[in-house]
Amino acid sequence: MSTIKSSEKKFIPQNYKPEIDSLRAIAVFFVICFHFELLNFSGGFIGVDIFFVISGYLITNLLLIDLRRERFSLFEFYLRRIRRILPPLYMVIVLSLIASYFILSPQHLNRFVESSVSSALGVSNFFFWNEAGYFDYNKIYKPLLHTWSLSIELQLYFFWPIFIFFLYRIFKENIKIIILLVILFCLTFSIIYSERSTGFFYFPGFRLYEFAIGSFTYLLRDDLKFKFNDTLFLVVILTLILTSLGFSEDNIFPSSNALVPCLAASLFLLISGNLKYFKNLVFNDTLIYLGKISYSLYLIHWPLLIFYKYIVIEPLSLFEKICLILVTILLSTFSYKFVELPFRQRGNNKFILSNKKLSIYFISSFSLIIFISWFISNKGFENRIKNEKILAFNKLYNQAPIRTDIRKKLFTRQDSGIYFERDKSLIKTLILGNSYGFDFYWALASNQKFLSSLDLEFRHFEFSYFIKENTTKDKIAAYIKRNIFKSHKFKQILNDIKKDPIVLKLLSSADIIILSYRWNDKIDFQSVIDYIRNNSSGKIIIASKIPQFFHIPTLYFRYDKNLNYIASITRNKDTDLLNEKIKKYAEILNVEYFDRIKLVCERSKCKVIDNNDLLYSDTSHWTGDGILFYGQKLYEDGFLDSIKNLHLR
Numbered sequence: 001m002s003t004i005k006s007s008e009k010k011f012i013p014q015n016y017k018p019e020i021d022s023l024r025a026i027a028v029f030f031v032i033c034f035h036f037e038l039l040n041f042s043g044g045f046i047g048v049d050i051f052f053v054i055s056g057y058l059i060t061n062l063l064l065i066d067l068r069r070e071r072f073s074l075f076e077f078y079l080r081r082i083r084r085i086l087p088p089l090y091m092v093i094v095l096s097l098i099a100s101y102f103i104l105s106p107q108h109l110n111r112f113v114e115s116s117v118s119s120a121l122g123v124s125n126f127f128f129w130n131e132a133g134y135f136d137y138n139k140i141y142k143p144l145l146h147t148w149s150l151s152i153e154l155q156l157y158f159f160w161p162i163f164i165f166f167l168y169r170i171f172k173e174n175i176k177i178i179i180l181l182v183i184l185f186c187l188t189f190s191i192i193y194s195e196r197s198t199g200f201f202y203f204p205g206f207r208l209y210e211f212a213i214g215s216f217t218y219l220l221r222d223d224l225k226f227k228f229n230d231t232l233f234l235v236v237i238l239t240l241i242l243t244s245l246g247f248s249e250d251n252i253f254p255s256s257n258a259l260v261p262c263l264a265a266s267l268f269l270l271i272s273g274n275l276k277y278f279k280n281l282v283f284n285d286t287l288i289y290l291g292k293i294s295y296s297l298y299l300i301h302w303p304l305l306i307f308y309k310y311i312v313i314e315p316l317s318l319f320e321k322i323c324l325i326l327v328t329i330l331l332s333t334f335s336y337k338f339v340e341l342p343f344r345q346r347g348n349n350k351f352i353l354s355n356k357k358l359s360i361y362f363i364s365s366f367s368l369i370i371f372i373s374w375f376i377s378n379k380g381f382e383n384r385i386k387n388e389k390i391l392a393f394n395k396l397y398n399q400a401p402i403r404t405d406i407r408k409k410l411f412t413r414q415d416s417g418i419y420f421e422r423d424k425s426l427i428k429t430l431i432l433g434n435s436y437g438f439d440f441y442w443a444l445a446s447n448q449k450f451l452s453s454l455d456l457e458f459r460h461f462e463f464s465y466f467i468k469e470n471t472t473k474d475k476i477a478a479y480i481k482r483n484i485f486k487s488h489k490f491k492q493i494l495n496d497i498k499k500d501p502i503v504l505k506l507l508s509s510a511d512i513i514i515l516s517y518r519w520n521d522k523i524d525f526q527s528v529i530d531y532i533r534n535n536s537s538g539k540i541i542i543a544s545k546i547p548q549f550f551h552i553p554t555l556y557f558r559y560d561k562n563l564n565y566i567a568s569i570t571r572n573k574d575t576d577l578l579n580e581k582i583k584k585y586a587e588i589l590n591v592e593y594f595d596r597i598k599l600v601c602e603r604s605k606c607k608v609i610d611n612n613d614l615l616y617s618d619t620s621h622w623t624g625d626g627i628l629f630y631g632q633k634l635y636e637d638g639f640l641d642s643i644k645n646l647h648l649r
Contacts, residue, residue: 007523020054021271021291022282023265028294029050030244032301032328035146036321043247046240046261049210049254051298053265055153056160057100057213063164064218071504074161079159083343083351085295087333089150090365092299093120096143096307097372103307105557106385106393108141113373119147120369122154125202141310143303143572152204152280156211164215176219183212191256206254210262214388229271233278236271239264245407261574292406294369296332298338305330313550313570389556392612396553400617400622407438410458412503419457420509426455430538432508433461436546437516439622440596450631450640459506467499468524498531507536511647514594516543521579525585539646540591544579547600548572552608552616567616568606592646599633 020252027050035046093116100112111131118127125148133320139145167175186209193200200206213463226232243261251257251424272282281287290297300325306394308324310314314325342360345352382390413421420428431441441458444450501564513532517523525542530542550570559566579597586593600606607629608616615626622630636642 004216018288018291019282020058020269021288021294022272022284022295023050023268024291025287026240027054028290028297028540030240032325034244035302035305036316038321041244042249043251045253046244046247046258048252049258049261050265050546051149051218052153052207052210052242053214055156056216057159057218057269057332058212059157060164060215060218061141064168065327067165067168072165074165075151078157079156080356082362084340085150085154087343087358087361088296088299088339088364090120090362090369091335091339092303093144093371094365094368095300097376097517099303099307100143101372101376101384103310104357105502105551105554107396107553108551109341111141111378112143113376113571114141115144115147116369117373119144119151120366121127122151124148124149124205125155129202140306143306146157146298148202148301150205151327152202155204156208160211160215163582168508176216179212179216179219183209183216185209186212187259190254190258194569201253202225202256206526207543210258211237211261213266214269217269221270224270226274228270229274230277232267233275233282236264236267240268250372258267290329293329293336297328300331300335301325301328304331310554313555316536327617342551380427383516385557386560388612392556392614394555395625396614396617402624403438403442404431407440411460414457414459414506419502420455422455426510426644427453428509428538429454429456429512429514429643430506431456431458431514431516432495433463433516433543434518435621436518437461437514439546440514440516440543442627444623445631446627447631447635453640453644454512457506457510459503461503461517462497463515463523463528464520466524466527467522468527505533507532510536510538512541512643513538513540514543516596517545518547519582521578521581525589527584528591529591539649541643542582542586542591544582544596545575546596546620547606548614548620549606551610551619552614553618556609556614563606563609564605567602568604569600571606592642594639594642597629599637633642 027047030041030044030050031048032044033039033041036045055593063072063077066077084119091523097113097116100109104112115124115127118124122311125143127144128145128148131142135265164175167178171178186205190200190209193206240261243264247253247257275282305324308320312320342353343351343358351358383392429444431437431444433440436462438458444454445456450456513536515528529540532538548571550569555566555570556563576597579595583595598606608614610625610629613625613629614623615629617623617626
């Protein structure tokens with residue numbers, strides 16, 4: 001059994017269960033391993049789902065104790081939650097804002113300021129929802145991305161006590177049934193709509209069933225008695241480990257997938273207090289302590305990791321990752337002892353730090369967040385940067401809306417039924433792909449020499465739904481994912497893509513079809529080409545994956561000279577290996593292959609800036625200047641002649 005320091009005993013609640021801290025430690029371990037890319041925990045994000053279950057369990061426990069003792073107070077409940085969550089959160093936000101001023105480039109700094117304010121207000125989940133998905137590559141430039149889960153918790157904390165209060169007053173005898181119905185309803189809601197929305201990961205409604213599972217677990221704690229608890233515990237641990245290793249960003253979450261780790265966490269809470277053989281494991285002092293500081297661990301590890309990666313640029317070594325984790329533990333210990341505990345501890349039934357001191361801390365820290373945010377938003381960063389760089393960044397911002405406007409006008413015209421509207425003598429050239437395809441289209445369309453010979457069209461097309469399943473193992477795994485875990489919506493979406501009337505119309509009319517996409521190893525090129533050939537007589541060109549670098553504006557912000565050289569060093573060499581495979585696929589399938597690497601890089605030198613004009617807007621997309629530059633480069637390298645020759649075959 002865990003030993004508790006005598007100095008802490010008077011601050012420990014009577015209903016304290018150390019096994020909950022053990023589960024917290026396991027959860028934060030999964031999350032940290034996932035973020036630090038350690039031990040192949042590709043599904044380590046399930047740690048957050050475990051936290052939701054724990055929160056539901058504990059909050060229901062606190063609420064029902066107060067209700068049964070007739071001392072329920074919404075004000076007191078919210079006050080306790082504020083004391084628990086906001087002091088360390090505001091500390092991390094303030095320190096992150098200060099660090100961001102010296103570390104982040106203007107492009108990321110402005111967005112970070114917005115995210116810091118939304119995090120302080122408890123709505124960062126909605127902020128990040130409007131930006132991109134949780135697994136988006138650009139997450140490495142978002143030091144407060146992890147606060148989305150805290151915002152959901154705060155939102156559920158606001159709703160749940162009111163809900164429990166009315167349940168207790170009106171449906172006291174049937175409270176379990178009502179919460180079970182809530183679980184089933186919200187789970188169904190999550191399963192149905194999570195496949196239709198890009199923001200489901202951040203929406204509290206999709207997470208409510210996880211919270212409710214924790215609540216239901218608390219209500220069952222005295223009713224369920226299990227035999228063979230140690231055997232069941234082993235199954236629980238293995239389930240948690242296997243899901244944290246087996247799940248990945250390919251899985252739709254939360255949907256029904258989160259049900260697996262949530263139920264495992266529920267069982268952990270129900271049986272861990274009655275173990276025999278694994279008792280020493282659960283009640284291990286180190287594990288419990290890590291659980292106690294788990295909130296600070298969660299808060300601190302992500303911004304520390306992001307800022308460090310931002311500085312060093314190069315991929316982190318195992319040694320660097322371990323050192324960062326040790327620093328995280330050290331800082332979390334400090335945060336727990338000097339920030340968390342002082343606001344949470346009670347003596348003689350009163351908080352050690354008064355509500356007045358809490359208010360002072362809250363107002364001062366929030367005011368500091370607002371002031372720093374205002375200072376940065378009002379060009380407070382510009383004294384860090386030389387004038388020519390400020391002009392370059394402003395130009396970059398001004399070019400960004402042009403991209404959106406061109407896409408909107410293009411798609412509006414196509415949606416109205418107008419395709420290949422120019423001279424019939426021109427070569428009808430269709431580019432299919434995602435944003436990389438649009439860059440390719442824009443580069444060609446920006447050059448009059450291409451426009452004099454080509455009638456250009458672009459259409460967004462998701463090739464990622466053409467997934468190859470080479471082995472029997474792959475096919476079995478795909479079947480389980482699609483039909484049991486519902487982790488892929490490929491079947492329906494693939495059918496929708498194949499039947500898209502606009503795509504079919506464009507394909508039937510095209511003379512040349514260029515495929516430009518953020519390719520990966522999973523795409524079945526045979527199926528892609530078969531689909532196109534079944535719907536078009538046009539000649540096909542597969543454009544390779546574009547060179548990818550560390551965020552170019554950030555490199556420009558940090559380095560005064562030799563940006564092309566520095567960027568070249570950061571280029572992702574894995575892209576070359578993938579392109580070699582794509583080239584072989586093209587040869588086998590008897591289609592043309594165009595190497596976009598050579599367009600940007602010659603030998604070991606890459607061109608990402610030209611006369612102080614940034615050619616890349618991020619890691620892999622072209623700026624407006626880049627569009628013009630590479631459009632001219634495409635012509636000079638003979639790409640137009642290649643299209644003409646292919647058309648004549």
